[in-house]
Each structure stands twice: as C-alpha cells, then as structure tokens.
Amino acid sequence: MDKLRRIVLRGIGSGGALAAALAAGVLKPTQVLAAEWNKSAFEAKDLAGALRGLNASNAAESRDILFRAPDIAENGAVVPIDISSNIPNTTSIAVLVEKNPNALSAYFDFTSGALPDVSLRLKLAQTSMVKVVVKADGKFYTVQKEVKVTVGGCGG
C-alpha cells in the first residue's frame, strides 16, 4: 500500500505533473489561444516533423481533395496553387513543401460558412513534392503533387 503510494507520487513528480496539467487544460500544447502560431510545426526542418506538429502523421491518401499546382514552375518564388476539399466536414487545410527549409508553408482553419477552398502563392526552394493535408471530422487526408522548379525561390 505504502509502496504504491510512493510510486504514484514519484510519477506525479516527474512527467506526471505535466501530463496532469495538460489533462486539466492548464497548458494546451499547440494552442494557448485559438490561433497561436504553431511554432513546432512551422519550424520543423523536415516533412515528418511538420506533420507531427500538425498531429497528422497518419494522414490517408484521398482523391476528394482537388489540388491544382503547375507541373513546372519557371520561377520558384511565385508558385500559384489552388486547393479545395470535397471531403464532408473539412475544417482545415495545410500545405507542405517537402524540400523547403521548413516544410510547413501555410495552415488554414475554416469556420462559419467558409468553404474549404483556398488559393495562394508559394516559394519553392527547388523541385519538390507539395503535399496538402486536410482535416475532416478529426481525421487527416492527404494528396501530393510534384512541382518542378527551374529557378529557386530562396536564392539571393
């Protein structure tokens, strides 16, 4: 009995306190405010790290995401892309560029009547896979496309 108590207390003392704080909602890992900039995802150096930052590591391939990007971009500094999701209850769209210094490029949350549809212009450092990750009903879906770059977007 006493031994168990020791173990429990020790557990709380180390990682337990943090876990308890998380559970209680005192510290929310990625969002202290509704739209706190997701530093861990945006500053991740690779695709896997960025996906972890979005909690989207296990996104499933989907054909219901329409993703338009040029096959060849003459200028990597301005690559227009267009995304819309036909997956019901899509709540967010993220865009990641695999070979950029930081993979995550943009992340959008849609509420109150906004259609899950966004267009924007990206910088691509070099020819790369561009990956779109969509969140719908708490699940993640993805689609990707390679964009060839003839002049990089990050040169001097």
Added chain:
Amino acid sequence: MAEPMKIRAQMKGDSADIRVLMSHPMDTGQVKDAKTGQTIPAHFIQQVIVSVGGKVVVEGQIGTAVSRNPVFGFKVKGVRAGDKVVVSWTDNKGDKRSDEAAIV
C-alpha cells in the same frame, strides 16, 4: 507601416469569392543581402484572419514559404452582397494591418 491590402469580394452564385493582396516582404531569414553580405532577418506574416459580417470565417497561420506580397483566395457561403469583409494580418515582428471591403 505596411501598405493597405487590396481586397476584392464578389458574389458568385451562392458564395462569395474573396481575394486579398497583402503588401509584405515575407523575408525568410535565409537570403543574404547582395551588397552587404548580411543575412536579411526573417520578417513574415504569421497570422491571417478573415471575417465576414462580424464572424470569423478563415483563420490562417502562414510561414516563410508564402511568396512576397501574398495573395489569398477564399470562398464563403451564407453571405450577401453588402456584407463587410475584414481581413487582418500580424507578422513575426508584431506589425499588424487590418482592412475592409464590402461584398459586391
């Protein structure tokens, strides 16, 4: 201070097409100034919020990989011509800008 944004909001069928052009250098912090050889510090928009008729419809977080002078397009349904569209951004240095337009 940053230049005003250009916002165009137009009804197309039952949804509004909102296009925004922001004026911002979007420096990545990885480019060296050709003259001085100094790295240009990162200076980029981090947060974009679009609201229509007082309700937030899109909350975006963006990184350095968005092109200089960012352009975004969004679609919103359940809105009407005349509704006010407000777009605001905040960058990594704490600069802010907010502009508005009416849906036509």
